[in-house]
Amino acid sequence: MRLTSFTDYGLRLLMRMASAPDRAFSTADFADEFGLSRNHLTKIVQRLAKGGILSTRRGGGGGAVLARAPGDIRLGEIVRLLEEGQALVECLGPDGGGCVIDGQCGLKSRLRRAEQAFIAELDRSTLADIALPERAMLKLRS
Template sequence: MRLTSFTDFGLRALMRMASAPDRAFSTADLAAEFALSRNHLTKIMTALAQAGIVTTRRGGGGGAVLARPPGEIRLGEVVRLLEAGQPLVECFQASGGDCSITGCCRLKARLRNAEAAFLADLDRSTLADLALPPLERAVPA
C-alpha cells in the first residue's frame, strides 16, 4: 500500500503536534521543520480541522492544536480521512474504474481484505504511540 504525500505530510505534522498537545503549531513552523510546502500543509490542516482532528486559531498565538488527546486519535482514522478519494486500485473507484476483467477478477477481494487489514492494524495505534521527541533547539554559545 502506498500513501499519498498528503497523508504522509499530515501524519508527520500530527506526530509533531502529539509531542506537545497543548501547544499551537503554525503551518509555517511545521512546513519549515519538515521542508514541506506551506500551501500544501495548509490544505492538510484544513481537512484535519473539518474532520475535528485539529482546531485552528488565527492571529497572535494562533495555529493548530489537537482537538482531542493524542491517545484518542487513531492512525487508521487519520489515514482514512486523508486518503479519501484515493482508491488503492482503479477498480475501487466509486465509478468502478475502467477495468476489463472486473467480471472475472479474483484479485479485487484480496486487495480489499489487505486494505482492511492495513487500516485495522493502524487502528491499533494512536498519535500518542508515535509522538515525535521534542525538537532540541540550538543554544547559542
C-alpha cells in the same frame, strides 16, 4: 500499500503536534521544521480540521491544536481521512475504473481485504504511540 505524500506529511505534522499537544502550531512552524511547502501544509491542516482531528484559530496566538488527546486519535482514522478518495488500485475507486474484467476478477476482493487489514492494523495504534520524542525535536531545530 503506498500512502500519498499528503498523508505522509499529515502524519509527520501530527507526530510533531502530539509531542506538545497543548501548543498551537502555524503552518509556518511546520514549513520551517520540516522544509515543506506552506501551501501544501495549509491544505493538510484544513482537511484535518474538517475531519475533527485539529482545531484551528486565526489571529495572534492562533494556529492549529489537536482537537482531542493524542491517545484518543487512532492512526487508521487519520489515514482514512487523508487518503479519502484515493483508491489502492483503479478498480477499487468509486466508478470501478472502467475495469473490463470486473465480475470475473479474483484479485479485487483480496485487495479490498488487504486494504481493510492495513487500516485495521493502524487502528490498533494511536497518535500518542508515534509522538516524536523531544530529542527528535532538538535535531529538527538544528
